[in-house]
Amino acid sequence: xxxxxxxxxxxxxxxxxxxxxxxxxxxxxxxxxxxxxxxxxxxxxxxxxxxxxxxxxxxxxxxxxxxxxxxxxxxxxxxxxxxxxxxxxxxxxxxxxxxxxxxxxxxxxxxxxxxxxxxxxxxxxxxxxxxxxxxxxxxxxxxxxxxxxxxxxxxxxxxxxxxxxxxxxxxxxxxxxxxxxxxxxxxxxxxxxxxxxxxxxxxxxxxxxxxxxxxxxxxxxxxxxxxxxxxxxxxxxxxxxxxxxxxxxxxxxxxxxxxxxxxxx
Amino acid sequence: xxxxxxxxxxxxxxxxxxxxxxxxxxxxxxxxxxxxxxxxxxxxxxxxxxxxxxxxxxxxxxxxxxxxxxxxxxxxxxxx
Numbered sequence: 612x613x614x615x616x617x618x619x620x621x622x623x624x625x626x627x628x629x630x631x632x633x634x635x636x637x638x639x640x641x642x643x644x645x646x647x648x649x650x651x652x653x654x655x656x657x658x659x660x661x662x663x664x665x666x667x668x669x670x671x672x673x674x675x676x677x678x679x680x681x682x683x684x685x686x687x688x689x690x691x692x693x694x695x696x697x698x699x700x701x702x703x704x705x706x707x708x709x710x711x712x713x714x715x716x717x718x719x720x721x722x723x724x725x726x727x728x729x730x731x732x733x734x735x736x737x738x739x740x741x742x743x744x745x746x747x748x749x750x751x752x753x754x755x756x757x758x759x760x761x762x763x764x765x766x767x768x769x770x771x772x773x774x775x776x777x778x779x780x781x782x783x784x785x786x787x788x789x790x791x792x793x794x795x796x797x798x799x800x801x802x803x804x805x806x807x808x809x810x811x812x813x814x815x816x817x818x819x820x821x822x823x824x825x826x827x828x829x830x831x832x833x834x835x836x837x838x839x840x841x842x843x844x845x846x847x848x849x850x851x852x853x854x855x856x857x858x859x860x861x862x863x864x865x866x867x868x869x870x871x872x873x874x875x876x
Numbered sequence: 877x878x879x880x881x882x883x884x885x886x887x888x889x890x891x892x893x894x895x896x897x898x899x900x901x902x903x904x905x906x907x908x909x910x911x912x913x914x915x916x917x918x919x920x921x922x923x924x925x926x927x928x929x930x931x932x933x934x935x936x937x938x939x940x941x942x943x944x945x946x947x948x949x950x951x952x953x954x955x956x
Contacts, residue, residue, distance in 0.1 A: 686956050688956055689955070689956055690956045691956070775956070776956050777956045778954070778955055778956035779954060779956075780952065780954040783954065783956075800956070801953045801954050801955060801956060802953060802955045802956070803889070803951065803952075803953040803954065803955050804889070804890065805889075806888075806889040806890075806950075806951070806953055807953065808926070808927075808950075808953045817927060817934040818926055818927055818952070818953075819926070819952065819954065820925075823924060823952075824924075824952075824954055825924060825926060825951065825952035825953050825954030825955065826889070826890060826923045826924070826926075826951040826952060826953060826954075827953065827954055827955030828955075829922070829923065830890065832955045863927070865888065865927070865950060867888065867889060869889075872888075874888075876929065876932050
């Protein structure tokens with residue numbers, strides 16, 4: 612026998628899509644959360660309308676898989692802020708965000724959600740608030756800490772994938788080894804100027820012989836390099852969560868937007 | 877007189893500035909990757925070395941170069 616919620620979803624959906632307005636009506640009527648409702652809808656093959664343009668790259672079944680996934684994003688600066696937005700829009704159900712810093716004027720060239728009003732505010736809180744506005748069905752956990760891979764692993768142990776959006780080689784290197792020890796998918800990305808490097812579930816000793824900074828401290832990071840890199844990492848996350856396509860596992864992708872060189876080794 | 881070896885040197889990103897993208901260079905037999913890095917004037921205090929590959933495989937600076945090898949050098953990239 613169909614539940615009342617199922618009947619409602621089937622009655623109120625059109626062409627297997629349900630609008631946000633109908634969803635809100637439903638959660639008010641039945642006293643459930645938006646996330647619970649979307650899970651039930653997707654189980655019935657009814658997709659929230661917000662995901663219509665994800666289809667059929669991400670079909671309803673995969674959308675459900677994403678809704679049930681948890682991703683930890685370590686760092687909410689350049690890479691992390693954009694990755695958080697992308698994953699929220701794609702529909703990853705739970706995001707744990709980590710950053711201890713505040714938005715400053717020199718972040719305005721590239722960091723998502725940095726603007727005149729958010730200057731001086733905690734990045735992690737601003738990013739969490741903004742992505743909840745984009746997708747209220749997802750759960751967002753904001754942690755205002757300087758993440759230590761060794762000491763804080765318990766905070767990410769439940770995640771299905773860990774995103775390296777850190778801004779320093781020392782912690783990137785440490786995080787890569789912690790993820791390897793715990794067999795956690797680890798999505799690495801780094802940028803400097805118009806260059807980027809990427810790999811998935813690979814430790815980083817071949818990239819960082821020591822913890823010292825890279826070229827980025829001299830040549831900066833323009834916005835297009837950051838958003839480009841955030842897109843590559845987000846795609847790696849989605850492929851990893853869904854088990855589709857080819858990831859950069861045990862590979863090294865080097866990108867150069869100045870000369871349009873994309874080298875995979 | 878020691879023999880010479882031919883090495884293809886590939887440079888990436890800012891290492892190309894005032895240098896080249898790819899060049900075949902003759903070195904003395906017994907040359908290491910580190911010797912090539914120094915010969916090119918790539919100093920760690922400016923743009924530190926990130927990836928060092930020889931024939932598309934990660935290698936150490938101490939690796940002895942052989943005739944016909946290709947060495948690829950990428951600056952360290954660590955921003956986020």
